[in-house]
Amino acid sequence: MNSIRVLIVDDSSVMRKxxxxxxxxxxxxxxxxxxAGNGAEALAVLAENQVDLILCDINMPVMDGLEFVKQLxxxxxxxxxxxxxxxxxxxxxxxxxxxxxxxxxYIRKPFTPxxxxxxxxxxxxxxx
Amino acid sequence: xRTPNEVLGEKPSVHEGWSSVLEVAVRExxxxxxxxxxxxxxxxxxxxxxxxAMVGLAGQLCGVMSIQCSAKSSAIMASKMLGxxxxxxxxxxxxxxxxxxxxxxxxxxxxxxGLGEGCMLSVPTVITGNDYSLHSVTDxxxxxxxxxxxxxxxxxxxQIHN
Numbered sequence: 001m002n003s004i005r006v007l008i009v010d011d012s013s014v015m016r017k018x019x020x021x022x023x024x025x026x027x028x029x030x031x032x033x034x035x036a037g038n039g040a041e042a043l044a045v046l047a048e049n050q051v052d053l054i055l056c057d058i059n060m061p062v063m064d065g066l067e068f069v070k071q072l073x074x075x076x077x078x079x080x081x082x083x084x085x086x087x088x089x090x091x092x093x094x095x096x097x098x099x100x101x102x103x104x105x106y107i108r109k110p111f112t113p114x115x116x117x118x119x120x121x122x123x124x125x126x127x128x
Numbered sequence: 129x130r131t132p133n134e135v136l137g138e139k140p141s142v143h144e145g146w147s148s149v150l151e152v153a154v155r156e157x158x159x160x161x162x163x164x165x166x167x168x169x170x171x172x173x174x175x176x177x178x179x180x181a182m183v184g185l186a187g188q189l190c191g192v193m194s195i196q197c198s199a200k201s202s203a204i205m206a207s208k209m210l211g212x213x214x215x216x217x218x219x220x221x222x223x224x225x226x227x228x229x230x231x232x233x234x235x236x237x238x239x240x241x242g243l244g245e246g247c248m249l250s251v252p253t254v255i256t257g258n259d260y261s262l263h264s265v266t267d268x269x270x271x272x273x274x275x276x277x278x279x280x281x282x283x284x285x286x287q288i289h290n
Contacts, residue, residue, distance in 0.1 A: 011251060014224040017210055018161075061251060088234025091244030108238070109231045110160035 003029035004052040004124065007078075009042040009068065010086070011060045015109075019055050019086065019116065026117035028124070039068025043075065050077040053124065056103075058087040058094065069101040082123040086111065143271060143288065146240070151273045153236040154195075154284050157228060158277070162208040166275040166282065173281040175200070179221075180255040181229035185237065188246035190289040191268070193233040195225070199256070201280035226252030232284065264289070 006023060008016045016035045023030060034049055036042035038060040054072075058065040065085060072078045084105035085098040095106050105119045158166050177196040185191045197205075199221075206224035207214040217224075230252045237243040264287060271286040 012223050012227045012230075014206065014209055014220050014227055021211060059249060059251070088231055088238075088249065089244075090234065090238035093245045109234060110157045112160050 003031040005032040005034070005050065006030055006053045006055065007034045007036065007042060007045055007049075007051040007081075008055045009036045009039065009060070009065065010055075010057040011037050012057075013037075015057070015086075022113040022116040023055075023120065025113045026121060028120065039063030039065060039071070042068055043071060046075050046077045048077075051081050053120065054078065054081050054083045055086055055120075056083055058085060058089050058098070066097055066101050069098065069103055072102060084119055084123065086116075143269060146286070147271050147273060149239050150232075150236050150271055150284060150286060151275070153239060154232050154273060154275065154282075156235055157231045161228070161231065162205060164208060164277070166277055169274060169276040169281060173276075173279075175280045176258055177281065177283060178256065178258045179225055180258075181222075181225045182253045182255070183226075183229050183233040184250035185233060186248050186250070187243075189237065189240075189243055192285075192287045192289075193229060193236070194262075194285045194287070195229045195232060196281075196283045196285075197225075197277060198280045201277050201282065204278060222254040222256070226254045236286070 008019050010016050020033045034045045034051065036045050040063040056065045056068060069083055082104040083102060084107060085103045086107045086109060088109045090108040098106055104123055107115055107119050155166055158164055175198045178199050179202045180194055180196045182192055182194045185193060202221050202225045203214045203217045205228060206217045206221045209224050230249065233249050237247045269288045273284045275282045
């Protein structure tokens with residue numbers, strides 16, 4: 001697997017670190033691990049940096065994850081980067097909303113590193 | 129002031145079974161995110177409950193979910209979440225403890241039919257210290273689960289406003 005650039009969006013810095021560690025444990029080699037505390041910060045990161053994968057929470061202040069994902073089609077630096085939502089919101093309607101907005105995967109918190117691996121690796125073209 | 133069980137006793141059928149659901153929700157968060165099993169305390173602990181995390185619920189269920197434990201326990205929890213030594217844990221302890229409360233609240237509501245879609249969660253609030261009192265404007269029912277994390281007490285409460 002080639003090394004990738006990931007953007008992790010969550011209002012909890014602890015959760016961002018857990019997700020970064022889960023990716024590394026899954027064998028994903030990270031060239032860069034950009035972090036943002038909400039959708040607006042994430043868009044600011046994407047204005048300057050190209051990424052290959054985005055992991056995103058839903059409930060965040062300022063701009064939530066669904067609004068952020070809806071804005072991604074107009075962001076050149078996110079083109080082709082799959083988005084995986086990682087959130088406590090576990091209802092079917094939230095999953096449908098996220099997938100309709102453009103997300104490619106959905107992981108409910110609490111999660112295991114294995115779940116991150118199983119959801120993310122296929123999106124990167126690697127067998128989990 | 130009435131005890132949680134006295135208040136709950138007035139409406140036994142409305143939230144029947146929710147305490148056990150809450151306990152399962154808590155246990156799952158600790159097993160999946162921290163890799164540890166909670167136990168049932170055999171005796172009351174002298175360890176102070178000096179950190180509290182709270183998440184508000186609004187919609188079909190309105191209330192407040194709170195989790196209390198000692199500062200020492202919360203540092204160990206953060207260290208387990210981050211995979212570092214407890215001595216290396218600093219200000220991120222509040223973030224970690226708030227996130228645990230957030231996941232417990234989310235996991236709980238997703239297990240109750242109809243609440244997953246009809247109930248929203250606030251961002252967590254964390255209080256350090258134990259010299260405070262929490263007052264609700266109504267005599268609302270309270271679900272309370274008492275468990276043990278390592279050797280310290282862990283108290284999870286759900287105050288139900290409607």
